[in-house]
Amino acid sequence: MNAFQLYRRYIGASMRAQMQYPGSFLMMAAGEFIVTLTEFVGVWALFRRFGQIRGWTFAEIAMFYGTVNVSFAIADAISRGFDVFGPQFVKTGNFDRILMRPRSTILQLLGYELRLTRIGRLTQGVIVLAIATHWLGIEWDARKVALLAAAIAGGVALFVGILILQATLAFWTVESLEIANILTYGGVEAAQYPLDVYARWFRDFLIFVVPIGCVAYFPIVRLLGHRASMSAPGWLLDAAPLSGIIFLLIALRVWRVGVSHYKSTGT
Amino acid sequence: MIRLRPYLTVFRMRFALMLQYRAAAVAGFGTQCWWGLIKVMVFAAFFRSSTAHQPMNFAQAVTYVWLGQAFLALLPWLADPEIAQMVASGNVAYERLRPLDTYFFWYARAMAWMIARAVPRALMMFSFACVVVPVLGMGEWRLRLPATPESAALFLAAITVTVLLSSAIVMFVNLGCVVTLSERGVNSLIVPFILILSGNIVPLPFFPNWMQPLLFAQPFAGLVDIPYRIYFGGLTGWIALGGIAQMIAWTVVLGFVGHRALRAAMDRLQVQGG
Numbered sequence: 001m002n003a004f005q006l007y008r009r010y011i012g013a014s015m016r017a018q019m020q021y022p023g024s025f026l027m028m029a030a031g032e033f034i035v036t037l038t039e040f041v042g043v044w045a046l047f048r049r050f051g052q053i054r055g056w057t058f059a060e061i062a063m064f065y066g067t068v069n070v071s072f073a074i075a076d077a078i079s080r081g082f083d084v085f086g087p088q089f090v091k092t093g094n095f096d097r098i099l100m101r102p103r104s105t106i107l108q109l110l111g112y113e114l115r116l117t118r119i120g121r122l123t124q125g126v127i128v129l130a131i132a133t134h135w136l137g138i139e140w141d142a143r144k145v146a147l148l149a150a151a152i153a154g155g156v157a158l159f160v161g162i163l164i165l166q167a168t169l170a171f172w173t174v175e176s177l178e179i180a181n182i183l184t185y186g187g188v189e190a191a192q193y194p195l196d197v198y199a200r201w202f203r204d205f206l207i208f209v210v211p212i213g214c215v216a217y218f219p220i221v222r223l224l225g226h227r228a229s230m231s232a233p234g235w236l237l238d239a240a241p242l243s244g245i246i247f248l249l250i251a252l253r254v255w256r257v258g259v260s261h262y263k264s265t266g267t
Numbered sequence: 268m269i270r271l272r273p274y275l276t277v278f279r280m281r282f283a284l285m286l287q288y289r290a291a292a293v294a295g296f297g298t299q300c301w302w303g304l305i306k307v308m309v310f311a312a313f314f315r316s317s318t319a320h321q322p323m324n325f326a327q328a329v330t331y332v333w334l335g336q337a338f339l340a341l342l343p344w345l346a347d348p349e350i351a352q353m354v355a356s357g358n359v360a361y362e363r364l365r366p367l368d369t370y371f372f373w374y375a376r377a378m379a380w381m382i383a384r385a386v387p388r389a390l391m392m393f394s395f396a397c398v399v400v401p402v403l404g405m406g407e408w409r410l411r412l413p414a415t416p417e418s419a420a421l422f423l424a425a426i427t428v429t430v431l432l433s434s435a436i437v438m439f440v441n442l443g444c445v446v447t448l449s450e451r452g453v454n455s456l457i458v459p460f461i462l463i464l465s466g467n468i469v470p471l472p473f474f475p476n477w478m479q480p481l482l483f484a485q486p487f488a489g490l491v492d493i494p495y496r497i498y499f500g501g502l503t504g505w506i507a508l509g510g511i512a513q514m515i516a517w518t519v520v521l522g523f524v525g526h527r528a529l530r531a532a533m534d535r536l537q538v539q540g541g
Contacts, residue, residue, distance in 0.1 A: 024451055031455030038459050042468035046309075049473050050317040053309075179294045182301045190305050197312040202304070 003107055010111025018116050025116060032120025036069060040128060043192070056194050060224055062132035067148065068191040068216045069125030071155025072184070073118045078156075079163040081112030086170030088112075096264050105259060106252065109167070136224070147223045147238070154215035154241030159184060161244070161251035162210070168251075168258035183210055191216040211247060214240035273367050274375040281379035292384070296391045299336040303396065306332045307408045322472035326411055327499045331470045333410035334495045337392035340384035341429055342461050342490055343436040344454075347377060350441050351450035357538045359445065369533055370438065370526045377437040381430060414500025421507050425494035428514040432489045435521040442525060445532050466492035472501070486521065489514035 001009075018025055043065065047058040076083070089095040089109075098108050138144065166180035187210065195203050195217045206213040218240035307329050314325040323331070350373060353359040362369050396410035413419035436457075443453030462468050464487035471482045471492040482488060493510040496502040502510055 024449070027452050028455055031458070034459045035455075035462065038462040038468055041463060045469050045474050046313060048475060049319070049321060050313045051319065053312050053316050055316070179297050181298050186298065186301050186305065189302065193309055193312070198305075198308045202308065 003104070006103065007107060007111050010108075011114045014111070014113045015116060018113075028117040029120040032117055033124050034120075036121045036124045039192075040065065040124070053193065054196055056197075056226075059132050059135035060226065061193060062128050063136070063220050063224065064194055064216060065192045066125045066127075066129030066132055067151050067220055068155060068188050068212075069121055070129065071152050071215070072159050072188045073120075073122035073125060074152070075156045075159030075163065076121075076184070077115045077118035078110060079160050080115045081109030082160075082163040082167035084112075085109065085167035086173070090170045090262075091265060093265050095262065099259075099262075106164075106255070138223075144223050147219045150238075150241040151215055151219035151223075154219075154244030155212075156244075157248040158210070158212060158215050158244035159187070161248035162187070164248075164251040164255050168255050171258040171262050187212045194221070211240075211243040214243040274371050277372060278375040278379040281376050282383045284383075292387050292391075296388060296395075299339060299388070299392060300395055303332055303336040303392075304408070311408070323470065323496075323499075323501055325407075327501060328470065329408055330411045330499045331466075331495050333392065333396040334498060335467060335491060337389040337396070337410075338385060338426070338429075338491075340388055341381055341426075341433050342465065342467065343433045343440060344458065344461065345437075346440040346444040346450040346454060347373065347380065347437065348450075350376075351444050354444055354448055354450070360536065360538045363533060363536065368526075370529045373441055373529075374434055374438055374522075377434040377441070378430060381433060381437075385430075411499065413498050414503075418497060418500050418503065418507075421511070422494055422498040425489075425497050425507075425511050425514065428511060428518060429490055429494055432486065432514050432518045432521070435518050435525060436486070436490075438525045438529070439521065442529050442532060445529070445536070448537065460487060461490065464488070465490040466495070470495075472496070483510070484513065486517040489517060 040062075043061060044058065047053075047061070052058075053061070081089075085095075089098065095105075098105055101108065132138075133140075162180065162183045166184075169180070187206075190198070190202075190206060191212045195206060195213045198206070203213065206217075218237040222234070222237050310325065310328045310332065314321070314328070350359070353362070362372070365372065393410065397412070400406075401409045413422055440450075440453050440457050443456070444450045447453060464471075464482070464485055466488070467490075471488060472479070474482060482492070489510075493502065493514060497507045497510065
């Protein structure tokens, strides 16, 4: 069985398990939808008072907001195994079992669970994107579709990379640290607004250290054709989402270092 | 007369237990600093983008943001996890055996849990937002002190009532947990209400003017909006006292209804487990 088939088996089992409680699933997905929607209501209220933020309109912000929420929803749904890695695998010693199996640790942890309730955030992001498209009168041609797809793919890679780093930390700390939320939920929060809203040091951090700006901001700026104050050449901005993939590759390297440091806590 | 000692004891025990989770408090603190900075920067950009008259000025909005981070743990986010556990395992039946009023017993637990989580976080957040932020050269973004001594005194009164009000709301979530036999549904139901109606996501005065009387009157305003506006002098004198009276009124109403409803629920208790 190749890796892809095996992953499908894992995910099939995980989905059947979650569907054992359809009521609970629906309630949690709806809850997630509503909670993420409240954020958007907040943004709406501020725009109603202020009109615009540094030249950006509400409809444009909705594009940023929708894109980053779609990316994060997908990444968070597939990376559950890494999210709960500390308490579920290191603390309990269950990681020993994963190491025993003749398959990659990454594949097994990705297969741990596909969190279906994240469909709540995903739906909300897609709806926001659709509304924003309508408001802005965006005509989708191949280039724009490619830019959006690149933004989302880069975003998913970046957030998965962050969650892998969070899990890697658990090799040393045992517990999962809430501090990684700064980069996941905090990253989503930050990327909901265009980068030029932020102070210089913060902007640089979001471009060069944890490149959320590269995956969520530059592609959308290009897509909107906005006259944002960017001095970089166009091709560089188009290539920016690749940094999400690079971040993921680096995270995977760090993960391997972590695995080689693993000392079982099990009994 | 109600014997107070058992309730005070459970409060003290719970408080001591919660203080143990120091690592969690530090990690939470880091997250909140970051969160606060993002919100402050967004407000800074908004205020620079518009000259229209706003319901509060930039310094006040910043203060509102930091207070929100400092007192985040005072919000009734969840059912008491141990009560949820008891409901799931069926051990909740033991609560019927105690010669105590279950409502006040659980209320004391909720209050202790909340205060123990909030006090260290608030102290750390005040030192960060009042001292560290200006030292780092971001003086515009610092948490201001209360507008006047009068505001400070009124704020202390208000935030005390916030604890009582928030505990009464937690009791409703606990109640929902007992009735539906699971904490998941009620926990996900309460969160959007808190986020929007307390002022946690956006300070309530920024919502459209026609909503303001409604927003001021509803119970969630007392969790965030009323005390914070008292703090920076947005609500003063009789209006501030009216706000506090509103909070006390909701606390009493929710407490009274919750007390009766919990007794009814416990009388018809379904016990799970074997």
